[in-house]
Every structure is written in structure tokens, then in C-alpha cells.
Amino acid sequence: MSNTIYDFTIPVLIRGLTNLSGLLEKAETDAAARKIDPIVFAQSRLYPDMHPLTRQVQIACDTAKGAAARLAGIDIPKHEDTEVTLADLRARIAKTLDFVKSVTPAQLEGAHSRSIEMKFPNMTWKFTAKDYVADFVLPNFFFHESVVYALLRHAGVPIGKRDFLGNIQ
Numbered sequence: 001m002s003n004t005i006y007d008f009t010i011p012v013l014i015r016g017l018t019n020l021s022g023l024l025e026k027a028e029t030d031a032a033a034r035k036i037d038p039i040v041f042a043q044s045r046l047y048p049d050m051h052p053l054t055r056q057v058q059i060a061c062d063t064a065k066g067a068a069a070r071l072a073g074i075d076i077p078k079h080e081d082t083e084v085t086l087a088d089l090r091a092r093i094a095k096t097l098d099f100v101k102s103v104t105p106a107q108l109e110g111a112h113s114r115s116i117e118m119k120f121p122n123m124t125w126k127f128t129a130k131d132y133v134a135d136f137v138l139p140n141f142f143f144h145e146s147v148v149y150a151l152l153r154h155a156g157v158p159i160g161k162r163d164f165l166g167n168i169q
Contacts, residue, residue: 005071006108009133013064013100013141019166020060020145021093023152023159024086030157031086038086044151053151055081057089060144061096067137068100070116071129072107 031038043052051059058081069076077099083089116132118125127136149164 004105004108005111005129005133006103006105009067009071009137010100010103010105010108012138013067014097015166016141016145017061017064017093017097017100019164020057020148021090021097022166023149023157023163024057024090024093026159026163027152027155027157028086028090034156039084041152041155041157042084042086042089044155046147046151046154050147053148054083054089056144056147056151057092058083060141060148061092063137063141063144065096065099067133067141068103070132071111071114072103073111073114074103074107 027041028038030036031041042054045052058079061079065079066076077095079092079095083092111129114129116127116129118127118136125136145164149159153159
């Protein structure tokens, strides 16, 4: 049996989004226990010129839903970037998870030969589907998930590598 683009993308993103939601849930619990306004966590950043935790979650979600849609050849759902609280961010993750889970293996049949184009104001990136997943989707998704983990850990939220990795098998 050969592995497909679906196998290396959709289940990986589902797991990562699920784990990301778990990190935020633990942050909410920790904030309540320590009587810290959870907005402090949501707006945290390691350095003034970086995006806050809220934007890190938004980008991780955008990467996941964008990948699922582009690989399936369907429209990317639009999510407004209005989240403020950790609960808002968990709701965005849930909405993203619902969409990513809706993409079926059949929709990604033949995706390996699909061309993927991402347009930005000053540039356009063109990929094969395989390169899109390997060179952009997975590194970008895990970068932003890792930053969320680092921000929460730095704030003293009692999380560890198991929380980031989630259930293994």
C-alpha cells in the first residue's frame, strides 16, 4: 500500500490542531487556577516584533484549512481574525478542524500532480502539491504551533512535550 498526499497531510493537521486546542485548554485551566486574566496569555509574545499568541493560532488554522482546500481543489473557508480570548481561539480551531475533517481521501486523489499557487501582494509561490506540503504546509503549521507552545510554557503553563505531541498511537 502506498501512502498518499492525504495520509501525510490531513491526519497530521487534524492531530496538530487537536493538540493545539489542548494546549489552549490547559492554559485556560492554569489561568483560572492562578487567577491570571487569560487575555495575558492570548496577547503574549516573546519579543515585541513578533505576532502575539492569537495570531500564531490564526496562522496555524489558516495554514491547515488552506492546505486542505488547495489540495482538494475547493474554496478555502474565510475566517475573520477577530479572536481575542483563548476560548475564541479554541472555537476557531474547532471550526478549522470541522473543515479539515470534511476533506476526504477521494478529494485528494491525484493531488500529487496538482499545481498549487499562493499569491501575495509582492510575490507568487508556485509548488507541486508534494512540495507545497513538504516545504510550506507542515513546516509553517508546526512553526506556529511550536510558538504557541513556547509562549504558554514561558508563561508558566504546566505543559510538556506530551501535550505538544498528543497521543502517540
